[in-house]
Amino acid sequence: MLDVENLPADIRAFIFDCDGTLVNTLPVYADAWMQGFRTSGRDMMRDWYFGRAGHSEHALMDLFEAEQDVRLDRDAVIKVMREHFLQNVASVGEVQAITAVARHNHGRLPMAVASGGSRQIVTATLEATGLTPLFDTIVTINDVERPKPDPDLFLEAARRLGIAAADCLVFEDSPEGMEAANRAGMRCIDARPHRD
Secondary structure, three states: OOOOOOOOOOOOEEEEOOEOOOEEOHHHHHHHHHHHHHOOOOOOOHHHHHOOEOEOHHHHHHHHHHHHOOOOOHHHHHHHHHHHHHHOHHHOEEOHHHHHHHHHHEOOEOEEEEOOOOHHHHHHHHHHHOOHHHOOEEEOHHHOOOOOOOOHHHHHHHHHHOOOHHHEEEEEOOHHHHHHHHHOOOEEEEOOOOOO
16 A cells, blocks of 8 residues: 655656546456457456456457458447446446545645546546546546557646656556556556456
8 A cells, every 4th residue: 555645755746647546446347348349249357348348438449450350340349338337337446555645745746647548437436436526637538649558648647737747757557557657657556456
């Protein structure tokens, strides 16, 4: 568990990934993607998704198409996936070790969410968990050209906060997100749960 009292002292802003970092959306997303991919006539295994969580919607569909040798109706997949997710958003829970950091620093430091998810889902998730008021800005894939591992999401969050990239600390649970933070010139805390 992270020690909220002993984070780097020279940090001027925190930027949090959403899915898998602030909130445990992975089981809900897995079920939603299963429903979405079923529109192609092919089944997706939950473990397949868990091994690829952290990819943007279109990157995930690229992988599914390549591995299943299928052409997706992407609009239909996304529509079904998002509808299923939103119907089940109430079952999303917080990752308490990370939300404790956000609550502890609310009002002390500028804070942002920078998520590769859609604005629709990220907004609904943060509202459902009551986390929205903690953050000064929320950046989603709808706000940038390129998804993680490109640094665009984190750089846009820093720009909106008015803080230099080097002065921001990112909380991230995916390899793609950690690479994006590194490419943005930001320090990063690996927010994946660690087991002894």
